[in-house]
Amino acid sequence: MSLASFRPSPGADVFSAEELQRYSRHFVLPEVGRSGQEKLKAASVLVVGAGGLGSPALLYLAAAGVGTIGIADMDSVDASNLQRQVVHTSDRIGRPKTASAAETLRGINPNVVVKSHNERLTSDNALEILRPYDVVIDGTDNFPTRYLLNDACVLLGKPCMYGSVLRFEGQASVFDARRGPCYRCLFPEPPPPELAPNCAEAGVLGVLPGIIGSIQANEAIKIILGVGDVLIGRLLLFDALRMEFREVTLRKDPGCPVCGKQPMITTLIDYEAFCGSTTTRKDEHMIKEITVEELKRKMDEKANIVLLDVRQQEEHEYVNIGGALIPLNELQGRLGELDKNAETVVYCRSGSRSARAVAFMQQQGFSNVENLRGGILAWAEKIDPSKPRY
Ligand SMILES: [Zn+2]
Numbered sequence: 001m002s003l004a005s006f007r008p009s010p011g012a013d014v015f016s017a018e019e020l021q022r023y024s025r026h027f028v029l030p031e032v033g034r035s036g037q038e039k040l041k042a043a044s045v046l047v048v049g050a051g052g053l054g055s056p057a058l059l060y061l062a063a064a065g066v067g068t069i070g071i072a073d074m075d076s077v078d079a080s081n082l083q084r085q086v087v088h089t090s091d092r093i094g095r096p097k098t099a100s101a102a103e104t105l106r107g108i109n110p111n112v113v114v115k116s117h118n119e120r121l122t123s124d125n126a127l128e129i130l131r132p133y134d135v136v137i138d139g140t141d142n143f144p145t146r147y148l149l150n151d152a153c154v155l156l157g158k159p160c161m162y163g164s165v166l167r168f169e170g171q172a173s174v175f176d177a178r179r180g181p182c183y184r185c186l187f188p189e190p191p192p193p194e195l196a197p198n199c200a201e202a203g204v205l206g207v208l209p210g211i212i213g214s215i216q217a218n219e220a221i222k223i224i225l226g227v228g229d230v231l232i233g234r235l236l237l238f239d240a241l242r243m244e245f246r247e248v249t250l251r252k253d254p255g256c257p258v259c260g261k262q263p264m265i266t267t268l269i270d271y272e273a274f275c276g277s278t279t280t281r282k283d284e285h286m287i288k289e290i291t292v293e294e295l296k297r298k299m300d301e302k303a304n305i306v307l308l309d310v311r312q313q314e315e316h317e318y319v320n321i322g323g324a325l326i327p328l329n330e331l332q333g334r335l336g337e338l339d340k341n342a343e344t345v346v347y348c349r350s351g352s353r354s355a356r357a358v359a360f361m362q363q364q365g366f367s368n369v370e371n372l373r374g375g376i377l378a379w380a381e382k383i384d385p386s387k388p389r390y
Pocket of ligand 1: 184
């Protein structure tokens with residue numbers, strides 16, 4: 001749906017006296033004003049996940065007067081949610097999160113239409129559920145749903161407000177394949193399940209999703225209003241301990257399997273299988289691997305190892321463990337820069353892209369090339385916790 005669809009119908013006053021008073025601080029903002037508030041009222045936003053990120057997003061979208069808010073979640077409120085999922089209350093433990101969140105939103109702003117989708121988002125129902133909404137907020141906490149949501153948004157041409165949090169670190173971006181990169185352009189493949197810690201295992205500071213989820217709501221509102229610079233093509237990284245925001249520029253990947261020039265994914269796939277990495281494991285047996293512990297030992301022994309990072313420039317600048325940088329998509333044309341006989345360890349974020357690089361290099365006659373199992377994530381986990389994860 002284009003931004004033009006937010007144009008409110010002219011004529012009749014769409015706001016009651018109560019609403020005129022309620023939104024008065026918006027009316028005085030030139031960037032919002034009467035027409036902006038009408039756009040908000042005409043808009044619909046789907047929040048996937050009524051959890052840590054979804055909570056603040058839902059609260060602020062309702063307060064701001066977004067006309068229709070969808071909530072997709074199949075879980076019930078648990079006592080362990082209440083430390084950060086502020087849309088729920090203690091007396092609602094055991095109730096469906098959709099019902100709990102809807103009750104809170106109606107209390108905040110009875111003018112808002114709240115739609116509950118108390119079901120698991122799957123490849124079979126995602127397009128149907130997402131289709132009526134203008135903007136999607138990704139408040140998911142697992143990789144299969146995140147890739148599903150990304151692909152569905154790309155296929156439907158909808159903007160997706162991305163956010164994720166772990167421990168004290170969070171990130172946010174806006175993925176809109178019509179105007180910039182998508183989630184897959186940034187992360188073509190999920191990390192291996194054993195290297196994808198979740199908040200239940202690793203913990204999360206309660207206020208952190210409050211900050212990131214508010215940023216997601218902020219960007220959704222800006223997109224509806226058509227004002228400001230949206231986080232398209234930019235990944236915002238937040239460190240709550242250092243109280244520091246950083247930004248990484250993201251580029252659209254012309255080879256992206258879903259939003260690239262020749263997309264391979266034209267319909268929703270099996271995301272559980274995709275993220276369970278059952279498909280990539282088979283190839284990985286064929287290539288030589290090295291663990292982060294072995295690499296560390298060899299580096300400490302000052303062994304003559306060539307390190308090769310095959311991620312993108314921005315990722316390399318954000319965090320690396322040294323060595324040369326040749327992004328995977330440039331490798332074919334730049335193989336001449338490398339010594340075919342040198343012991344070469346190839347790395348990327350999680351070990352997936354580097355596995356492909358190693359397979360290719362082996363075919364090209366590199367005799368002593370190994371894949372760093374688990375990539376930078378494993379290095380940060382097991383060798384150097386000061387390295388930021390992303
Ligand atoms: Zn893409």
